[in-house]
Amino acid sequence: MRKVAPDLDVRVWPGQMGNVGDIEYCAAWLPPPGVLKSLPNLRVIMSLGAGADAILGDPTLPANIPIIRVNDPDLTGRMTEYIVLHVLMHHRQQRRIDANQRNRIWDSFPTHAAKDLSVGIMGMGVMGADSAVRLRDIGFRVAGWSRSRKEIPGIGSFAGDAEFDAFLARTDILVSLLPATPDTDGIINRAAIRKLSRKGPFGAPVVINAGRGRQQVADDILAALDAGELHAATLDVFMPEPLPPDSPLWTHPRVTVTPHCAADSDPETICAYVAANIRRHQRGAKLENLVDRARGY
Numbered sequence: 001m002r003k004v005a006p007d008l009d010v011r012v013w014p015g016q017m018g019n020v021g022d023i024e025y026c027a028a029w030l031p032p033p034g035v036l037k038s039l040p041n042l043r044v045i046m047s048l049g050a051g052a053d054a055i056l057g058d059p060t061l062p063a064n065i066p067i068i069r070v071n072d073p074d075l076t077g078r079m080t081e082y083i084v085l086h087v088l089m090h091h092r093q094q095r096r097i098d099a100n101q102r103n104r105i106w107d108s109f110p111t112h113a114a115k116d117l118s119v120g121i122m123g124m125g126v127m128g129a130d131s132a133v134r135l136r137d138i139g140f141r142v143a144g145w146s147r148s149r150k151e152i153p154g155i156g157s158f159a160g161d162a163e164f165d166a167f168l169a170r171t172d173i174l175v176s177l178l179p180a181t182p183d184t185d186g187i188i189n190r191a192a193i194r195k196l197s198r199k200g201p202f203g204a205p206v207v208i209n210a211g212r213g214r215q216q217v218a219d220d221i222l223a224a225l226d227a228g229e230l231h232a233a234t235l236d237v238f239m240p241e242p243l244p245p246d247s248p249l250w251t252h253p254r255v256t257v258t259p260h261c262a263a264d265s266d267p268e269t270i271c272a273y274v275a276a277n278i279r280r281h282q283r284g285a286k287l288e289n290l291v292d293r294a295r296g297y
């Protein structure tokens with residue numbers, strides 16, 4: 001922060017706060033409850049990531065202070081890389097090929113084209129829409145599900161609870177890029193998995209969750225895998241994090257675990273974003289990418 005905005009007086013929690021009454025702007029990722037409340041002259045809170053659930057989850061969060069989240073092409077691009085990588089990994093059966101190579105097995109199984117698979121993205125915001133466009137351009141049949149309808153050429157749009165089941169029914173690979181809210185908690189559960197398409201080339205669907213761990217019911221995913229209702233899963237987010245060493249997700253042969261790294265906030269990029277928001281607020285310009293506290297994202 002000092003490098004990208006040397007003119008700003010930067011204080012660091014917990015050791016270098018000085019007089020807390022001086023602090024007007026706070027950038028935070030997982031602020032311990034009570035820290036934000038302890039800043040009497042706070043004017044803007046900025047999440048250091050796209051999600052602001054950890055900030056909104058602070059029961060002592062001061063009311064009426066705007067909260068800004070990250071919407072930056074660097075972060076979005078990283079997420080799109082991750083989603084495209086894992087959709088392709090399942091589509092091209094790369095884990096099977098890796099296992100075969102370890103055992104020196106030349107197994108030429110049937111392959112499929114991208115057009116043979118329907119990808120469904122839950123959460124068609126900044127990240128979901130970008131991933132959807134890239135996957136569409138590769139040739140997958142792509143649709144999204146969000147609260148409001150979207151108009152993106154070549155990408156189907158399902159909106160709201162009333163269209164959730166129809167969205168699941170056409171989806172071979174389910175991707176979650178939803179924010180963590182009370183409405184999305186546990187949304188990837190056994191009932192939802194059973195509603196996914198079984199018409200795809202693997203005879204059972206695939207789940208990729210890079211939204212938040214609270215969205216998946218881990219026991220339901222494991223049971224669905226073992227019952228043949230789910231073909232495979234890629235999980236980047238967990239409840240809790242880090243994923244405990246004794247979780248069966250680590251060793252399940254059809255689960256890919258990644259350590260919440262789908263889209264990391266690059267320090268320099270995000271500090272420049274934070275500094276730009278501070279300057280915007282200081283000159284009285286309208287703040288962008290505000291979190292809607294009532295919606296929860």
Ligand code: NAP
Pocket residue numbers: 049050051052070079122123124125126127128145146147148149160177178179180181183184210211212236237260261262263264297
């Ligand atoms: P965003 O722009 O706010 O998009 C959120 C999307 O979710 C919107 O399309 C919204 O619908 C939809 N949505 C929210 N609640 C819904 C509900 N109840 N039913 C249906 N749709 C719902 O957020 P973003 O920037 O794309 O980021 C999405 C999430 O990705 C973040 O909140 C965070 O949890 C996660 N993330 C993870 C990582 C990682 O490394 N794993 C990195 C960055 C972000 P509307 O468009 O209709 O409002």
Ligand code: GLV
Pocket residue numbers: 048049050051052070263265
């Ligand atoms: C990371 O999880 C983010 O929300 O940016």
